[in-house]
Amino acid sequence: MDTAVNDLSRRRDGTAATCAAVLIAAPASGQGKTTVAAALARLHARQGRRVRAFKCGPDFLDPHWLALATGAPVHSLDLWMTGEADSRARLHAAADEADLVIVEGVMGLFDGTPSAADLAQRFGLPVLAVIDAHAMAGTFGALAYGLQNFKPGLPWAGVLANRVASERHAGMLKDALREPSQWMGALPRDARFTLPERHLGLVGVNELDDAMARLDAAADVLAETPLGQLPVSQLPQVRFDPVTTDDAGTPQLLAGRTIAIARDAAFSFIYPANLDVLSALGARLSFFSPLAGEALPACDAVWLPGGYPELHAEALSANESMRASLAAHAAAGKPVWAECGGMMALFDELTTHTDEELSQVHRLWGLLPGRVTMQKRLAGLGPQQLQLGSHTLRGHTFHYSRCETPLAPSAHTARPGATQPVGARGGEAFYVHGPVRASYFHAWFASSPEATARLFGAMPIELGNDAAKGAIDDRC
Structure with missing residues (x-):
């Protein structure tokens, strides 16, 4: 680590x-x-x-x-x-x-x-x-x-x-x-x-x-x-007992950068320690609420954390200013890290279900092609790790939805102790689509501040395994 x-x-x-x-x-x-x-x-x-x-x-x-x-x-x-x-x-x-x-x-x-x-x-x-x-x-x-x-x-x-x-x-x-x-x-x-x-x-x-x-x-x-x-x-x-360390401190790889972080009832899955890591890397943190109808604040990078977009799909769909500002942000080549619920909100559509089993399709923010569908069956659970070049981010996955997209995953996460897989069955898909990086994977930033900085654009993304080729319907 x-x-x-x-x-x-x-x-x-x-x-x-x-x-x-x-x-x-x-x-x-x-x-x-x-x-x-x-x-x-x-x-x-x-x-x-x-x-x-x-x-x-x-x-x-x-x-x-x-x-x-x-x-x-x-x-x-x-x-x-x-x-x-x-x-x-x-x-x-x-x-x-x-x-x-x-x-x-x-x-x-x-x-x-x-x-x-x-x-x-x-x-x-x-x-x-x-x-x-x-x-x-x-x-x-x-x-x-x-x-x-x-x-x-x-x-x-x-x-x-x-x-x-x-x-x-x-x-x-x-x-x-x-x-x-x-x-x-x-x-x-x-x-x-x-x-x-x-x-x-x-x-x-x-x-x-x-x-x-x-x-x-x-x-x-x-x-x-x-x-x-x-x-x-x-x-x-x-x-x-205390921990003794020779660590000279966290490198200021995100110094001078402002990271806009979605934080409300739809995007609430945020480890306090992850915020500490971003601050230690030198980033300025700016919080905003998509549910409140806010547009994206001025920033160099965006973090869309996990949460419950499926419970607030109607309000998220109605936030046209967020859709437009995210599109402009991505068009300018500025990075977006979207994990789990954050990734779900970036697809074209999200299908939810009422208690009466009726499907409802919501148009979402459209930075990623494809659709997400909620289901009653658990789709992913357990510890995972993501290899970015020579650096490894540790974390986990836990979700009840699946996505269908023409995008080919750029990498997949792996379970602890496993070699980094190429096939989707080995872990969660990790997508790189222009400046957007997205996955169902929840990252623990302190496991690798260097890899975290890459997610937010401090350095190019380096993948630790070969990208999957030719996927036309990747089911996450």
């Missing part, structure tokens, strides 16, 4: 930092990890404590809730995508200033390579397991025991039952544990703090008028549990 941005570690004095810390995990997705993590963060934050939260693995939506709960940016930790050094530096920096560090896991505790359990072991983060117990009793104990003991040496903090029917039900669950001291309490099923979901995950906090009220309701209930009543001094204390 290329040298990451290590400004955090360079600012520290080289001494270890210790504070209360926990990794909140579960047997599977949908168990309530985000609710518990955000409720615990909110409970302590509103009592005046400094809380910092992280999300394990690639995710854009859960961090919005954790950021609302803590009042601070939420970064991703992933031993592959972000790297151990970056994760260690961020944890150390957080522990150096916070009273409590909360890491929310990803999927099930042992799912993925690397998994949340791998992260917990690497950094000594005690695991608090959240188990949806609405349809079980004694099996709760078996699940808790299995999660704790499946991987030898896993740091452990306890177990909390979610969506519990009654106090009697909670008592049955507690009695099922081999070690009653591991009981951290129970949360009921309660619409007041249910976090709504859709096809890519949780609904964003900016879409709900009562988002903070939901977190406060969850924090109120958690405050009555053994976990909520533990003072910070009695939560697990973890020592985080």
